[in-house]
Amino acid sequence: MMIGAAGAVLVLAATLTFVGLRDSVVYFVAPSELAEKAAPNQRVRLGGLVVEGTLRRDEAGAMRFAVTDGVTQVEVRYEGLLPDLFREGQGVVAEGTWTAGEAFEAERVLAKHDETYMPREVAEAIKQRGDWKGEDAP
Amino acid sequence: MIAEIGAFAAALALALSLAQGIFGLRASRRDSRAEATAAIAQAAAALCVIAFACLIAVFVQSDFSVAVVAANSHVDKPLIYKIAGAWGNHEGSMLLWCTVSALFGAILASTRGGQDLGLWSRTVGVQGLVTAGALIYTLFMSPPFARLDPAPMIGSGLNPLLQDPALVAHPPLLYLGYVGLSVPFSLAIAALISGRADQAWARALRPWTLAAWTFLTIGIAIGSYWAYYELGWGGWWFWDPVENASFMPWLVAAALVHSAIVTERRGSLASWTILLAILGFGLAILGTFLVRSGVLTSVHAFAVDPTRGIAMLVLLFVALTIGFGMYAWRAPKLAQPSGFAAVSRESMLVWNNFGLAIAAGVVLIGTLYPLIVEAAGGGLISVGPPFFNATVAPLLGVLFLLLPLGPMLTWRVGDMRAALKKLAPAAALAVLTLVAALALSQWRAVPAIGLGLGVWLIAGGLIYVWTRVQRGEGRLAAKLALLPLAVWSMSLAHIGAGVLTIGAIAETSFRSERAVALRPGEGVAFAGGRVTLLEVGQIEGPNYSANRANFRVDLPGSSRLLSAERRFFPTSPMPTTEVGILGRIDGDLYVALGDAVRDTPGAWSIRLYHNPLVYLIFLGALMMALGGVLSLIALGRRRKVMA
Numbered sequence: 062m063m064i065g066a067a068g069a070v071l072v073l074a075a076t077l078t079f080v081g082l083r084d085s086v087v088y089f090v091a092p093s094e095l096a097e098k099a100a101p102n103q104r105v106r107l108g109g110l111v112v113e114g115t116l117r118r119d120e121a122g123a124m125r126f127a128v129t130d131g132v133t134q135v136e137v138r139y140e141g142l143l144p145d146l147f148r149e150g151q152g153v154v155a156e157g158t159w160t161a162g163e164a165f166e167a168e169r170v171l172a173k174h175d176e177t178y179m180p181r182e183v184a185e186a187i188k189q190r191g192d193w194k195g196e197d198a199p
Numbered sequence: 200m201i202a203e204i205g206a207f208a209a210a211l212a213l214a215l216s217l218a219q220g221i222f223g224l225r226a227s228r229r230d231s232r233a234e235a236t237a238a239i240a241q242a243a244a245a246l247c248v249i250a251f252a253c254l255i256a257v258f259v260q261s262d263f264s265v266a267v268v269a270a271n272s273h274v275d276k277p278l279i280y281k282i283a284g285a286w287g288n289h290e291g292s293m294l295l296w297c298t299v300s301a302l303f304g305a306i307l308a309s310t311r312g313g314q315d316l317g318l319w320s321r322t323v324g325v326q327g328l329v330t331a332g333a334l335i336y337t338l339f340m341s342p343p344f345a346r347l348d349p350a351p352m353i354g355s356g357l358n359p360l361l362q363d364p365a366l367v368a369h370p371p372l373l374y375l376g377y378v379g380l381s382v383p384f385s386l387a388i389a390a391l392i393s394g395r396a397d398q399a400w401a402r403a404l405r406p407w408t409l410a411a412w413t414f415l416t417i418g419i420a421i422g423s424y425w426a427y428y429e430l431g432w433g434g435w436w437f438w439d440p441v442e443n444a445s446f447m448p449w450l451v452a453a454a455l456v457h458s459a460i461v462t463e464r465r466g467s468l469a470s471w472t473i474l475l476a477i478l479g480f481g482l483a484i485l486g487t488f489l490v491r492s493g494v495l496t497s498v499h500a501f502a503v504d505p506t507r508g509i510a511m512l513v514l515l516f517v518a519l520t521i522g523f524g525m526y527a528w529r530a531p532k533l534a535q536p537s538g539f540a541a542v543s544r545e546s547m548l549v550w551n552n553f554g555l556a557i558a559a560g561v562v563l564i565g566t567l568y569p570l571i572v573e574a575a576g577g578g579l580i581s582v583g584p585p586f587f588n589a590t591v592a593p594l595l596g597v598l599f600l601l602l603p604l605g606p607m608l609t610w611r612v613g614d615m616r617a618a619l620k621k622l623a624p625a626a627a628l629a630v631l632t633l634v635a636a637l638a639l640s641q642w643r644a645v646p647a648i649g650l651g652l653g654v655w656l657i658a659g660g661l662i663y664v665w666t667r668v669q670r671g672e673g674r675l676a677a678k679l680a681l682l683p684l685a686v687w688s689m690s691l692a693h694i695g696a697g698v699l700t701i702g703a704i705a706e707t708s709f710r711s712e713r714a715v716a717l718r719p720g721e722g723v724a725f726a727g728g729r730v731t732l733l734e735v736g737q738i739e740g741p742n743y744s745a746n747r748a749n750f751r752v753d754l755p756g757s758s759r760l761l762s763a764e765r766r767f768f769p770t771s772p773m774p775t776t777e778v779g780i781l782g783r784i785d786g787d788l789y790v791a792l793g794d795a796v797r798d799t800p801g802a803w804s805i806r807l808y809h810n811p812l813v814y815l816i817f818l819g820a821l822m823m824a825l826g827g828v829l830s831l832i833a834l835g836r837r838r839k840v841m842a
Contacts (some may be wrong), residue, residue, distance in 0.1 A: 067553060070597070074557045077457050077590045078564055084586035088578060106581060118798060142714035142793060144432075161555070 087156060093133040099159045107135065107165055108154045116149055118151065128153060138164040147172040205253025206344040206735075209294065212246035212301060213338060215239050223324020230249075233320050237308035240323055243330065244305035247298040250462040254294055254343055254368055255285045256480040261700060263348035267291060267343055273352040273770055276362070283367040288342035289491055289507070292370055296487070297337055299378040300330040312838065315401055321389035322382075329381045332514055340510045359743065359768040359775045365425040372418035374447055379411025382449060383455060388522065391529040398471035401462035404472070405820070406710075406834050408459055411479075412452040413827030419445050420820035421640035431776030431791040433712060433808035435816060436703075438587040444486035445678045447559045453477040454555035462546045466609060467538075468545075470530040470723050471552070477522035482559070484515045489566070543613045547605035554598035555774040560716025561590045584828065592649075599652045599700065602693060607666070621666060625658030638797075649704030656697025660690045684833035692826025699819025705786070705812035712809075716802040726788060726809035728754040728763040743768045745777070748792045748803060752781055763792040763805075786811035 089106045090098045099105045112134060115127040123140040126149070137155050147153060147170065155167035222236045252265075258281050263269040271288040272281055285291045304326040311319045337343065386404050390396040422445070427435040436442060455475045461468045488511040539545050565582045572580050603625060607618035619626075633651035640646055667686050671678035715723050722731030733749040745766040752759045763779035781788040786809060793804035 070553065070557065074561060074590070074594060077593060078561050081586040081589045082565070082568060082582070085583065085589065086572075087581050087583060089580060142804055 089154075089174075091130040091132075092128055092135040093130055095133070095135055095159055095165070098162065101160050102158050104156065104158060104168075106154050106156045107137065107159070108152070108165075109135075111147070111149045111150045111151060111153050128155065128165075135159075136164040137170075139165050139167040139170050143170055144172045201256050201260070202254050202262065202344040202346065205250045205257070206298075206338075206342070208246045208253065209250040209297070209334065209338055209344075212243045212250065212297070213334040215243035215246065216301065216304070216327045216334060219243055219327030220324050220331055223320050223322075223327055225324075225536055229781050230316070233311075233316060234321055236323055239326060240301075240308035241305045243327070244301040246296075247301040247330075247334075251285070251294055251298045254291055257344075258282060258285045258291075259490055261354065262350075263352070263354050266345045266347045269347055269351050269354045273742070274353055277741050279367060280362045280366075286370050286374075287361050287366070290337070290341045292374070292491075293333070293337040293341055294343045294668055295374055296378055297330060297333045300326070300333055300381055302452055303378060303382050307385070312403065314399060315393070315395070318389055318393045318395065318400060319403075320338070321392050325385035325388045326382060329385060329518075336514055340507055355770060358613055359766065359770070362768075363425060363429055365421050365429075369418055369422045369425060369691055371412050372421060374418075376411050376415030376418055376445075376452070377448060377486060378414075378453060379407060379414055380476075380479045380483045382407040383411070383476035384518070388474035390469075390473060390533075391525040394529060394532055395578060396462070396473060396533055398463050398466050401459050401469070401472065404476070405456075405459045405463060405829055408452060408455045408476075409827050409831050409834070410455050413824050413831070415445065415449045415452055416820060416824040416827060419449060419510050420817055420824070421828065423820075424817055427813070428780060429776070429779055431778050431806070433789055433806070433810060435706065435790075435813065438565075438584045440488050440566050443587075444489040447562050447566075448479055448486055450481040450555045450559035450562070451475055451482055454552045454559075455479055457548045458552050459557075461548050465539070465545055468535050468549070468552075470526075473530060473533075474526060475552070475556070477519070477526060478556075478559075481515065481519045481522065482563075484518055488512060488515060491798065499817055503736070506521070510704045542608065542615045544605060544608045544610045547601065547608055547613075550601055551598065551605065554594060554601075558591050558594045558598070561594065562587065565590070565602065568740060592645075595682065596648065596652060599656055599696070602656060602696070603663070606663045606689060606693070607659075617748045622659055622662055625655055625662050628658045629655035643708065646704050646708035649708070650701055652698075653697045653701035653704065655702065657659060658695035660697065663693075664690050684829055684836070688725050688826045688829035688833055690826075692823045695819045695822025695824075695826060696715050698815050698822060699821070701821055702815025702817075703810050706816060710809060713807045714804065715807065716796045716804050717801055718799075718802045722751075722753075723807070725795045725807045727790070728752055730788075730790065730807060730832075732805065733760075733802065738764075740766065742770075746792060748779075748790075750779060750790055752788060754783075761788075763790045765792045765794075787813050 087104050087106050088098065089108055092107065092109050095105075095107065107128060109128040109130045112127040112129050115125075115136075117125050119125050119138070123138050123139075124143055125136060125138050127134045127136050129135075137157075139155065139157075151172070154171040155165060156169040156171070157165060157167040160167045219236060219239045222232065222239060225232075257265045257268055258272055261268065261272060261274050261281065263272075267288055267290045268284075271291075272284045272573045276284070280287075299617040304323060307326055308323045325505055331525060365797045368701055383404055386400065386407070387396075390400055399427070419442075422442075423435045426437070427433075442474075455472065458468050458472045460476055464470045466583040488508065491507065491511060565586050568582050568764045569580050572578070604615075604618055605767045607613075607621060608615070632654040633647050636647035636650045637644070664682070666685065667682055668675070668678045671681045713723070713725055719732050719734045722729050729752070731751045731753070733751055735746055735748045738745050745764045747764045750761045750763070752761055759779050759781055761779040764777035766775045766777060768775070776791050779790040781790075787811065789808040789810055791806040791808075793806060796804050
C-alpha cells in the first residue's frame with residue numbers, strides 16, 4: 062500500500078513539474094527577435110540596452126523607455142517604479158507581453174545588480190550583434 | 200611576508216590532508232596509527248586556520264600587493280568590513296571552505312567516542328580527502344595569496360551591497376552548513392567501505408547532520424533577511440538560482456536529520472540514509488558551483504569565470520562518482536532489517552523523507568532546466584517563481600498535512616485513530632482558520648489553505664507537547680521540567696515551520712505596495728495610515744555619502760518617525776538602499792527612497808510596502824534553528840550519560 066501511495070505522489074510531483082515547466086517558463090528575446098518569437102499574450106523577457114534620452118512618463122503616468130540590441134528599438138511601457146539600478150544606456154530585462162504595433166507591456170523590470178554584472182541574456186544578445194565591449198564576457 | 204606564510208601554510212595543509220586521507224583509509228586495528236591520523240588531522244586544521252588568519256591579516260593591513268585584497272578592499276572601509284572582506288570574495292571564501300572542512304576533520308578525529316576503530320579511522324580519512332580536494336581547487340584554480348606587481352595604491356572596494364552586518368555572518372554560516380554536510384558524506388563513504396552502517400554509526404551521524412542543517416537554516420534566514428531590508432524590493436525570497444542553491448541542501452539535510460533518527464532507533468533505512476548523505480554533499484558542492492560560477496542568471500551571481508566553474512564541476516563529478524559508485528557496489532551488502540508497519544512513527548518519517556527529497560528534486564529541475572534547454576539549443580529561458588510556487592508549495596503542503604501525525608504515532612506499530620482523535624482540536628482550529636481566511640479574502644483558496652496548514656502545524660505541535668506533559672506526575676511545573684529536551688527541540692522546530700508558513704503566506708498573498716512621488720511636506724494614505732515626507736537631507740557616513748529622507752507615519756492613535764537612505768559609495772557607481780522599517784504587530788511598514796524625480800522639481804520617488812506578518816517568517820526560521828540547537832544539546836547530554 063505504501064509503495065502505491067509513494068508512486069501516486071511521484072506521479073503527482075512529475076505532473077506538477079511538467080505542467081509547471083510548460084506554463085511558467087519564460088523565453089528570452091532580443092528586440093529584433095520580438096516580432097518572430099513572441100506570440101501575442103505570451104510572457105517573454107525582453108533584454109537589451111536602454112536607449113539614452115528615451116525615458117519619459119506618459120500621460121497615464123506610466124514609465125516609457127526604448128530598449129535596443131543595436132538593430133531594433135522597442136518601446137517599453139511599465140506601470141510602477143523602476144528599480145534603483147535602472148539607468149539609461151545600461152542593460153535591462155523587461156518581463157511582460159507584446160502585441161505588434163504597440164509598446165511592450167512590462168510587468169517586471171530587472172536592472173543590473175552591480176557594476177560588474179549584466180544580465181547574461183543581455184550580454185548574449187549584444188554579443189550576437191557584435192557590439193560586445195565588456196572584457197569579462199560570461 | 201604574511202601572504203607567503205599563508206600560502207605556505209595552505210600548501211602544507213594540503214600535504215597533511217592527503218596524508219590524513221591515506222593513513223585514515225589504510226585503517227588498521229592498531230591504536231598507534233589511529234593516534235597518528237588524529238594528530239595529522241589536527242595539524243592540517245591548525246595550518247588551515249593559520250592560512251586563513253594570514254588572509255584576514257592582509258585584508259586588515261590593506262596590503263594591495265595581494266590581488267584579492269586589491270580587488271575587494273579599500274583603505275577607508277570600516278575595520279569589520281575589512282575583516283569580512285576576507286570571505287566576501289571567491290578566493291577567500293574557498294579558503295574558508297577548506298578551513299571549515301579541515302576543522303571538522305580535526306573535530307571528527309578528536310571525538311571517536313564508542314565508534315568502531317576502522318569505521319572512525321576511514322571517516323577521518325575521507326574527510327581528509329575532501330579537504331585535500333578543496334585545497335587543490337583553491338590553491339591551483341583560485342590562489343588567495345597571489346601577488347600583484349606593481350601593487351595598486353588603493354583597492355577597488357567591496358561591493359557596497361555587501362557592506363552590511365548580516366552579510367558578515369551570512370557566508371560563514373552557509374559554509375558551515377555546506378561543509379558540515381561533508382562529514383555525513385565521509386561517514387557514508389566510510390560505512391560503505393567498512394560494509395556496516397549500524398546504530399552506533401547513525402548515532403555518530405546525527406549531531407553532524409543536525410549541526411549542518413542548523414547552520415544552513417540560520418545562514419539562509421540571515422541571507423533572506425538581508426535581501427528583505429537591503430535590496431529595497433520588499434521581498435524576502437525570489438526563487439533565485441543562488442537561493443535555490445542553498446535551499447536544496449537544506450531540504451536534503453532536513454530529510455537526513457529525520458532518516459538518521461530511524462536508522463539509530465530501529466537500525467533500518469541505513470542505505471537510504473547513506474544515499475541522502477551522498478546527495479546532500481553533492482548538492483552542497485553544486486550550490487557552491489552555482490553561486491561561484493555564474494552559469495545561471497541570478498540577482499546575486501558573483502564570479503564569472505568559466506574555468507573555475509568547470510574545475511568545480513570536476514570536483515562535483517569526482518565526489519558523486521565515488522559516492523554513487525561506492526553506493527551501487529557496496530550498499531546491497533549492508534544488512535537490511537525487515538520492513539515496518541504502515542502506521543508507525545518510522546513510516547511517517549519515511550513519508551517525510553520522500554516529500555523532502557522530491558521537493559529537492561523539483562527545485563533542482565527548475566534550477567537547472569534553463570541550462571539544459573540552452574545546452575540543447577532551445578534558446579535562453581528563465582524559470583521563475585510561478586514554477587516553484589506551483590510545484591514546491593503543494594508538495595510541502597502535503598508534507599505539512601502529515602507532519603503533526605508523525606510525533607503522535609509510536610515506534611513499530613502506531614495507532615492512527617488515537618492519534619487523529621488527539622489531534623482533533625488542532626484540525627478543528629485549522630479548518631476554522633481556513634474558513635475564516637476564505638471569507639475574509641474574497642474566497643482566495645491558496646492563502647486560506649496555507650494559513651490553515653500553518654495553524655495545523657502549530658496546534659499539532661502544542662498538542663504533542665501536552666500529551667507528553669500528561670504522561671508525567673505531580674504538578675504542572677514539575678511535569679514540564681521533566682519533559683525530555685528532545686520533545687522540546689522537535690516541537691519547537693515543527694511549530695517554527697508552522698509560524699514560518701503563516702508569515703510566508705500572509706506576506707506573499709496580502710502585501711500591498713505603492714510607488715509615489717512626494718515633495719517634502721506632502722503625504723499619502725497607505726495601509727490604513729498616512730505617510731508624510733518631512734525632508735530630504737545630505738549626510739556623510741564613514742565611506743559613503745547619502746540622501747536621507749525623514750518621514751512621519753500617522754497611524755490611528757499614534758505617530759512615528761521613520762527614515763530611509765540612499766547611499767553613494769565613491770568606489771561604486773551604484774547607490775544602495777537603506778530602507779526604513781516600522782515594525783508593528785500586523786506587519787512591517789517599509790519605505791524605500793528612490794531618486795529625485797526628474798520632471799517634477801523637488802519631488803522624490805518613494806516606494807511604500809506593507810508586508811503583513813513578515814516577521815513571522817524570520818521568527819519561524821529562528822525557532823527551527825533553535826530546535827536544532829536544543830536537539831544538539833540533547834544528543835550531547837545523552838552521549839555523556841552513555842560514556
